[in-house]
Amino acid sequence: MIAPRIEIDLGKVEQNTRSLVDRLGSRGIQVTGVTKATLGSPDVARAMLRGGVTRLGDSRVDNLEALKEAGIRAPMMLLRAPDPAWADRAVAVAQSSLVSDLDVAYALSAAAGKRGSDHGIVLMVELGDLREGVLASDVLNLARIISRTRHLKLAGIGTNLACRSGVIPGDDQMQELSGIAGLLSGKLGIPDLMVTGGNSANLNWALGRGQVGRVNDLRLGEAILLGADPLTRTPIEGLHSDAFIVVGAVIESIEKPSSSWGTAGHPALGAVTTPRERGTIIQTIVSLGEQDVDARGLVPPAGITVLAASSDHLVLETPARMVAGTEIRFGVDYSCLLRAMTSPFVAERVIAAIPAERPTSKR
Secondary structure (H helix, E strand, O other): OOEEEEEEHHHHHHHHHHHHHHHHHOOEEEEEEEOHHOOOOOHHHHHHHOOOOOOOEEEHHHHHHHHHHHOOOOOOOOOOOOOHHHHHHHHHOOEEEEEOOOOHHHHHHHHHHHHOOEEEEEEEOOOOOOOOOOHHHHHHHHHHHHOOOOOOEEEEEEOOOOOOOOOOHHHHHHHHHHHHHHHHHHHHHHOOOOOOOOOOOHHHHOOOOOOOOOEEEEOHHHHHOOOOOOOOOOEEEOOOOOOOOEEEEEEEEEEEEOOOOOOOOOOOOOOOOOOOOOOOOEEEEOOOOOOOHHHHHOOOOOOOEEEEEOOOOOOOOOOOOOOOOOEEEEEHHHHHHHHHHHHHOOEEEEEEOOOOOOOOOOO
């Protein structure tokens, strides 16, 4: 079988989706299933839809186009505001976009007008993480302008936390967002605003005991795909954390000194490192590299240690020599998944399309 490859268990993706949709649904929160880490995979998108997501979201127009070309007709949201030059393509494939700049909104208005349609705008609000979003003091004015612009509909407001600065979503930010939503509903007469409170990092807050206010949507990717909490990098109880597995093949396995020798300069990637002298070890090389995955996000099997990675080689320490061609299976984190799915050198293999059983053990 071809390696390197990524194996995708669609049944586990579907089960994770359904579990989160059910849990959040009891709190009055819908789920937008985010496909961006899978390069807009139609198989993954369909698993999310079977699991009950309300719509699909992706940050790339190309990925949404791939979903549409695959015959998927679910509502789609563009999660990264498009360059105005991409506005025509954006409105052709997405019903709504997350926007924080009026010039982008005007470009979307013009593009929607050409199609004789309206485009939904979710106005993003800055609540401290310093990625995208307008300041809270400017929201009402901009929302009023958007709501009065031809071919635009103010579909909602949203925010994003934890992605740039690691700011943890909590009651303070969500109450502020809810307050802004209430203000807009009252001033503009829009009672049914979408209030999308954030991403997978919001789950601890959303599933806690506090009030969720007007927040009625979360944009979930990592939690569905990997069953993990982005804030702690730990598995979420009741979810599968192995829906995606990266498989690499051994191409060398030799007993070698543990420490390099000779005068050291800068290696091909990263900073100079000096391995600790530990005598001889079994050094095993796998046909995976930084062109294929983020090696820091690989989780090797028990007893195997990742020592280093170059662009094309993954260097491991293994308990014993391994025959060339032997496959080694790795768990992945979000960064590793993202790179593996977008690398042209990593093959994909869908290994299940039937819902998996819910995990029984507490993780």
